[in-house]
Amino acid sequence: GAVVSQHPSRVICKSGTSVKIECRSLDFQATTMFWYRQFPKQSLMLMATSNEGSKATYEQGVEKDKFLINHASLTLSTLTVTSAHPEDSSFYICSARPGTSGSVNEQFFGPGTRLTVL
Amino acid sequence: ILNVEQSPQSLHVQEGDSTNFTCSFPSSNFYALHWYRWETAKSPEALFVMTLNGDEKKKGRISATLNTKEGYSYLYIKGSQPEDSATYLCAFGVWDSSYKLIFGSGTRLLVRP
Numbered sequence: 001g002a003v004v005s006q007h008p009s010r011v012i013c014k015s016g017t018s019v020k021i022e023c024r025s026l027d028f029q030a031t032t033m034f035w036y037r038q039f040p041k042q043s044l045m046l047m048a049t050s051n052e053g054s055k056a057t058y059e060q061g062v063e064k065d066k067f068l069i070n071h072a073s074l075t076l077s078t079l080t081v082t083s084a085h086p087e088d089s090s091f092y093i094c095s096a097r098p099g100t101s102g103s104v105n106e107q108f109f110g111p112g113t114r115l116t117v118l
Numbered sequence: 119i120l121n122v123e124q125s126p127q128s129l130h131v132q133e134g135d136s137t138n139f140t141c142s143f144p145s146s147n148f149y150a151l152h153w154y155r156w157e158t159a160k161s162p163e164a165l166f167v168m169t170l171n172g173d174e175k176k177k178g179r180i181s182a183t184l185n186t187k188e189g190y191s192y193l194y195i196k197g198s199q200p201e202d203s204a205t206y207l208c209a210f211g212v213w214d215s216s217y218k219l220i221f222g223s224g225t226r227l228l229v230r231p
Contacts, residue, residue, distance in 0.1 A: 004161065032216065043122070044207070044221040057215055093162075097217075106152075107219060109162040 002028050004096050006110030013084055014118055021079045021113045023094030029074035030096035034107060035067070038091040050077045084117040091115075120144055122210045124222035131198050132230050138194045139225040141208030145189035150211035152219060153182055153193055157204045165193075165206075198229040 003026040013019050023033055031052050036044040048058045048069050056069035066088075068080040077096075081088055093112035123142045131137050143151060150169045156162040166175045171186040179196045195202055205226045209219035 034218075036221075041223065043223040044209075046218055046220075049216055049218065051216075106164045106167060108164070109154075111159065111161045 002096075002098065002106075002108040004094065004108045004110040006094055006113055008113060009111060010114045010116075012116045012118065015085050016083055019081045019084055019115060021081075021092055021094075021115075023077045023079070023096065023110050025075045025096040025098070025108070028096075028098045028108075030077075030098055031074065032097045033071060033077040034095045034097070035069060035077075035079050036093045036095070038093065038112075044093065047079075081115065084115070086117045089115055089117045120210060120212065120220050122208060122220050122222040124206075124208055124225050126225060127223070128226040128228070130228045130230065133198060133200060135198050135229075136194065136196045137198055137227065138192050139206060139227075141191045141193070141222055143189050143191070143208070143210040143220075145187060147212070148186040148189075149213060149217075151184055151186075151191050152209040152211060153191070154207040154209065155204050156207055156224070162207060193225075195227075198227070200229045200231050203227055203229045 005024045007022045033050040035047045037047050038044050046059050047062045048056045050056045050069045050071040052071045058064045071077040095107035095109045097107050125140050152167050153165040154162040166182045168184040173184040175182050182193045184191045205224040207224045209221045
């Protein structure tokens with residue numbers, strides 16, 4: 001089946017530091033990857049859509065300078081939380097969609113990253 | 119703002135009980151409705167993608183129905199087992215600049231042995 005890995009699974013950092021999270025599709029190529037954030041007892045909220053070789057598309061209210069997304073290859077997208085603050089503490093999860101961006105293909109999810117900013 | 123609601127928020131049942139939960143979504147501009155199963159410390163796993171009004175899909179003891187006119191989908195689990203314990207998410211598919219999923223907050227199911 002389609003497997004997506006995410007690294008690290010858990011990170012604790014000091015306020016003001018930057019944290020990079022990797023999302024990899026292990027057995028398929030993903031032209032499109034998605035980054036979500038989940039606060040306690042809330043839904044998965046889409047932050048941005050990452051397209052291989054082009055700029056990410058951010059959802060309303062998500063600061064693109066704060067959450068840097070790079071999708072340099074068909075199997076890897078990274079999310080960097082720059083100058084993290086305690087309010088950025090959350091669960092971040094990625095998904096990857098095989099096939100063309102114009103088709104309704106299933107999204108395959110990574111296991112998520114728990115970020116805690118002290 | 120598109121709203122996807124799931125109920126109940128959590129459910130505790132005894133092994134062998136059958137159970138069902140609801141996902142409500144906007145009834146206009148429907149494209150697809152997705153169901154996922156999410157076990158703790160694992161990746162969400164796709165269960166169903168439903169596109170047609172009246173659709174009914176089945177996977178083992180789990181089945182789902184879809185009513186796009188009134189904007190709801192039911193997920194049923196027949197004869198729940200402890201391994202069914204997970205959070206069940208539904209997501210409403212929308213076309214924006216690309217195809218995106220709007221998630222409900224999930225139903226957490228705990229099946230007691």
